[in-house]
Amino acid sequence: MDPIAVRLLRARGIEVPVGDHQEVEDHWQSLLAGRQGVDEAMLGDFDIPLVFPAQGHDRDA
């Protein structure tokens, strides 16, 4: 199991019980998938970018 999620929580002072590890990891993976979807949405699903484009940072730059 990728322990990144559990390590992240430990860094915040939260010890994740072993019984929760897999579900926390599953949620972490779903967050990564959602994150990728949002990144793609910024270019794909919308007519305008999510953020008003700063010069040099808009999608056509």
Place this chain on the structure above:
Amino acid sequence: MTRELTDHSIAELSSLIRSRTVSPVELTDAVLERIDRHDDTLRAYISVYREEAAARAKEAEQEITAGRWRGPLHGIPLGIKDNLYVAGRVTTMGSTIHRDFVPEDTATVVSRLTDAGAVVLGKLNLHEYALGGTTDNRVFGTCRNPWRLDRSPGGSSGGSAVSVATGLALGALGSDTSGSIRVPASLCGIVGLKPTYGRVSKYGCFPEAWTLDHVGPMTRTVTDAAILLDAISGFDPRDPASVDLPPTTTVGGLSADCTGVVLGVDEKYFFHNVDPEIEAVVRAAIAGLERAGAVVRPVEVRGLRHGDHALTVIDTAEASTVHHANLRDRPQDFADDVRLLLECGELPSAVEYLQAQQLRRRLRQEMQRVFDEVDLLVAPMVPVPTPTIGGSGAGVFSVVTPASLLGLPSLSVPCGLVDGMPVGLQIIGPALADQRVLDTGRAVEELGLLGSAGPTAHLDRE
């Protein structure tokens, strides 16, 4: 006589009380008697204010007799979800940690109900801290769906929904962050309204996720929901998110005439994974509205699928912010599912949270574009069959996102049965179009799709 009284709507009872045909004392006694008879099974209540309710009912009776009728809630017994503060009374949030918590102040919505003369019966069961959808509460008991006792009532406002469905309250308040009013309303065959964000004060409602939290009415009829909304809405300076508008006046203008109302149907988002029998019931309701004069039009809210991610990030991150210290210091005092949810809420980065908020703003613009084309969206409320208690509940909350994330008014109104269990139609409107949403809910009621079905018959045979 008892059952007959508690089977009436608030609107009907209000007239009977005003004309002094029914006494608030008689009515409150009847409801308390039903609580005594059924709540060991249903577990809708966490605490019952028996003596106080009787005293308030007596007071209401005296005022009405003296000609001082306060309005349609005067002498009406109501229940309150136990995440709404009542000064000097234990408010548990359905939790171990707050099991003995006594707030110093009263939630604005509760004050407004009591000012309107309502009789507060007590506090209703919920999923711990409103952080879940079953109301299978390890501390205060497993709340059961009165239509079939082995089925979940949904949550988190499960106690509110069950109490209203069974006459253990004439109406109730719930809270809805990501479906917690509308889903249990749908599963229990009652009406649940999540008003426009900021239209109803959430001062004194223990936060789940403060940019998403709503308080709203749960009732047997749309008219009753309008009565409650009018009583609890309006600006509250103590809630930073409160919209600076006077209380709504929906009940006076309520109309079941949907002639010319343009209903949008987003097949791609709302109908992509619906149980076939539930889909048939929902489509029949939409067809009924069309026959009654509404215009049905296909629409697509672009990017809506990403809203689910944004809602998850915002809801869980804000909830974990609220509970961070207790999660760190006493995690064993949370229910297992709630602890797990809070652990997950610690994971999103600041960038992710802010990106979710950006996405939310962009979706709001997109939704406004859609509402230039249609008046309302209609959809299933719960696209899967009612889960059994202890079951996974997968998919139950899968179409709550748009109204939750964007703070739009959204109503669940019963529109039929599948396998003997109620199905809700979800009606979503633009911000502040609560009246239009309620009007269309009335139009659904006029279709008579639920017939005379109800959950109480088998309870009363017990």
